[in-house]
Amino acid sequence: MTAPSSATNQPLDVLVVGAGISGLTIAHELAIAKNYSVMVAEAQDRVGGAITSAKNDEGYLWEEGPNSFQPAPELLRLAVQVGLKDELVLADGKLPRFVFLNGKLNELPMSPPKAIATQILNWGAKIRLALGAMGFARPAMAGEESVDQFFSRLLGKQAVERLVAPFISGVYAGDPKQLSAQAAFSKIFCLENSYGGLLAGAILSAKERKAQKLQDPNIPKIKSGELGSFRQGIKMLPEAIATKLREQGTAIKQQWTLQSISKEGDIYTSIFDTPLGEEVVQSRTVVLSTPAYVSAKLLKDHLPAASQALSEIFYPTVACVVLAYPKSEFIYDMKGFGNLIPRTQNIRTLGTIWSSSLFAGRAPEGWQLLLNFIGGTLDPALAKLSESEIVQAVHQDLKKTLLRVGTKVEPKAIAVHVWDKAIPQYAIGHLDRLATVERELQKSQGLYVSANFIGGVALGDCIKRGLQEANKIEAFLQA
Known part of the structure; x- marks a missing residue:
């Protein structure tokens, strides 16, 4: 058994559990940009989490x-920082996107003329969609709307069936009738609630973003609609972050599985099962960057209400x-x-x-x-x-x-x-579950949860949220 965890036997500033993109982003920001003592522990024998190239x-x-x-x-800036700009x-x-409908591929309309000509929707559905996008839609009923209810109310049933539902399958592999509109499509949900309509909201919010945006000369300029990767696959990003951390002196432990967390005074004690036996790590803060079902097990004794809320994420x-x-x-x-x-x-x-x-x-x-x-x-x-x-x-x-x-x-x-457990479902009640987790974490200052079941499943969402979480952790450490 190894007590505390650093060369000086002093508690670490930050222990990050999970070397997916969320955990690595937090570790990079705190260890390299902020110069805190950080360790990353990962249960698998590689970094990257779900990223598998x-x-x-x-x-x-x-x-x-x-x-x-x-x-x-945020993603591009991180890629540049770890040396991947040229990769x-x-x-x-x-390049067009397609929906397979009635025996053939139909190009998704990306402009008004193509929207008029498309055969994906009939004329009645096109008119219904246009009116809804302009704000001519019935108001929301009381209670939380599902994705199906939200978009059916705004854009019509056929648009949901042929445009929204396939997109849900592609992003969440989910059921539009079960997913929460506010949780799964928070940006679109805000367009209606803040601007009164999707079209007006999209135009006005784009103008606001453009007015606030300052182009960083160090990150590549991207054209509209482009999607990114790296020459040898997306795994280059987590591997480059891990390399940068190791060069800076941050330990990244692989095949370390967290068994329990406890707190005494201001210090957390985390016990790991490792290839060399049990290891004990002490730290001022702990970040669980693990799937909800893993975090639920780890918090079962420490924060049972948070554990219960996390266990309900499917x-x-x-x-x-x-x-x-x-x-x-x-x-x-x-x-x-x-x-x-x-x-x-x-x-x-x-x-x-x-x-x-x-x-x-x-x-x-x-x-x-x-x-x-x-x-x-x-x-x-x-x-x-x-x-x-x-x-x-x-x-x-x-x-x-x-x-x-x-x-x-x-x-x-x-x-x-x-x-076996692929993508977290932002189902009805998801935001309430997350609020419960956040309230419970307040009972254990210095404990954080950051993963793709919070604030979006896309890589860019995970990195943006990781940077925000790093700022919260820094504020706590300084206090």
Whole structure:
């Protein structure tokens, strides 16, 4: 057993539990920018959390978790700080996105003329959507609205079925009838509540952001619609942060699983199970940057009400199925981001990212690499399938959506990653649950929770929230 945890046997300033992007962002900000003593402990044998990039000898490079990111300023600034400015790759923002509807791909309209011409919605639904976007919608009823209720009230049922619901499948793998509009779409929710309509809100809030925005000359300029990655995959970001931390002297312990947390006076004692036996770490603050179900177990004795609230956050099973086909087998030119599939189309796959169409060097010449997602809240039976059954289910769906009729070609199965607990669901009552957690944390000053079940699941959201959390921790340490 090892008592405290630093060379001087003094308690650490900050112990970060979890080396996903949230935890690494906090550690980087506090250790490097603020010069506090920090240690990061990670249960896995690698850093990055859900970020899982891989490559093989055949020339394929793919993602099994997050597949790209919106290039938010906070994310770009962090990438530059850890030396990845020249490794950034961007997908052409003009590439179309598609919805598979009534047997064919339909391009998502990204301009008023295309919105008028689109066949995704009928004329009645287009008029309904336009009126709703301009603010001509009935007021919200009492109580918390689901995503389905919120967007149906504003944009109409057909828009929800054919546009919103597929997007929900792509981001949350969730059920629009269960997700909270205010929690899952906080920015859009605020547009209606602050500006009286989505269109007016989008225009006015964009003007306000532009007036406040100061371009940082050190971060790359991004064109509208572009999505980002790195030359060797998104994992380059957490690995670069970890390298920077180690160079600065911050310990990153892998295969360290936190067993318990206790507090005596102003000092936290954390006990870990490690490959070398039990280790004890003492620190002034502790950050749990772990999934809600992990944090729930860790807080069960220390803060039982917070533990109960966290245990109610549901994570569905989702599989990422990475398949490759010869380009000759497709009925489309495959120039685009990918396609989403409404649940009404009797196709099990949620959506497909056309990975090798987005970023160069993801597949050998003549081959198309596809990242397919299947499962989610509305398909719990997926968890009972074998990997080969999942591959065949996706392949049969692709024969209906993208592959030429009558193709006999079997897919090259590059990888199948079944995430048993994939994406936290911001279900009805989510904000109340988080408020309970926050109230309970006030009873244990110096204990923090920061992960993707708070404030958005996207990489940029996690980094922005991590920076905010680091500022809170610094204020506490200074006090």
